[in-house]
Amino acid sequence: MMMRRLMEQESDFGEEEGEEKKPEETVTVAFTATATWPLKSATAEELIIEALAIRKKIEGLDLEGKAVKTPEELEAMEEAAAEAYSRYGYDDGEPKPGKPTFMFMKKIDDAKLDEMKKAAFEKAKAEAAKNAALAERKVGPVTGLQVQVISAG
Amino acid sequence: MRSAIVAMFIGLMAAGMAAGAEGMTGSVSGGGYEEFKTLPDEMRMSVMLQVTGKTGEEAIAAYRERAEAAKKMFTEAGAVAETVKTESPRLVQGESPSRR
Numbered sequence: 742m743m744m745r746r747l748m749e750q751e752s753d754f755g756e757e758e759g760e761e762k763k764p765e766e767t768v769t770v771a772f773t774a775t776a777t778w779p780l781k782s783a784t785a786e787e788l789i790i791e792a793l794a795i796r797k798k799i800e801g802l803d804l805e806g807k808a809v810k811t812p813e814e815l816e817a818m819e820e821a822a823a824e825a826y827s828r829y830g831y832d833d834g835e836p837k838p839g840k841p842t843f844m845f846m847k848k849i850d851d852a853k854l855d856e857m858k859k860a861a862f863e864k865a866k867a868e869a870a871k872n873a874a875l876a877e878r879k880v881g882p883v884t885g886l887q888v889q890v891i892s893a894g
Numbered sequence: 895m896r897s898a899i900v901a902m903f904i905g906l907m908a909a910g911m912a913a914g915a916e917g918m919t920g921s922v923s924g925g926g927y928e929e930f931k932t933l934p935d936e937m938r939m940s941v942m943l944q945v946t947g948k949t950g951e952e953a954i955a956a957y958r959e960r961a962e963a964a965k966k967m968f969t970e971a972g973a974v975a976e977t978v979k980t981e982s983p984r985l986v987q988g989e990s991p992s993r994r
Binding site: 765772773776778780784785792795799802803804837840843845848849853857861863864865866868869871876878880884885 | 923
């Protein structure tokens with residue numbers, strides 16, 4: 742890529758003024774693809790093995806379509822990616838083209854969530870009663886409630 | 895191991911204050927949380943794909959082709975068919991829509 746740019750620059754010296762060679766214009770579009778794999782592991786150890794196997798399978802796929810491209814197209818693709826990188830940049834936190842990112846998921850049903858909320862409420866109520874007792878008071882009706890559901894890895 | 899935490903903060907009126915000391919109002923608060931540890935049952939993958947063409951039309955044709963190929967590849971690699979999705983394309987570099 743760098744070599745090609747240098748060659749282009751060198752060849753420009755020989756050209757007449759006003760006949761400057763314009764770089765070939767290309768259009769690059771990007772899109773996101775998503776897919777979900779089911780996990781069957783019953784233990785954390787099995788999960789590591791299962792997840793790594795899926796990950797390896799995905800990373801072995803020809804996500805960039807290199808197999809159907811000519812060397813010129815591959816070079817153009819590489820240059821377009823480098824151009825996009827230098828012009829717009831991809832921060833470390835952002836996804837890079839062709840590099841998959843993974844997330845583990847578990848849906849918690851409403852009944853389980855309600856059960857958890859109820860348990861958390863009882864704990865909060867007990868703590869409030871304890872705090873009130875310090876001031877030799879008894880608690881009355883609830884005046885405010887704040888609920889947070891946090892998903893942790 | 896994934897875990898979901900439900901945190902709850904409540905404010906309770908101190909009834910004793912209202913009944914025992916006139917003119918006094920107040921509240922007391924308490925917090926509680928419940929944690930549920932579980933293994934995940936899905937692994938979600940997301941990947942950004944890029945295609946290039948000499949014109950907008952060519953790039954869009956390449957996008958359609960790559961999107962279809964990606965769907966086929968992921969399904970064949972064991973992904974749940976209904977979850978394999980591709981988003982609409984966005985312009986990364988090249989002629990602007992106004993120039994076309």
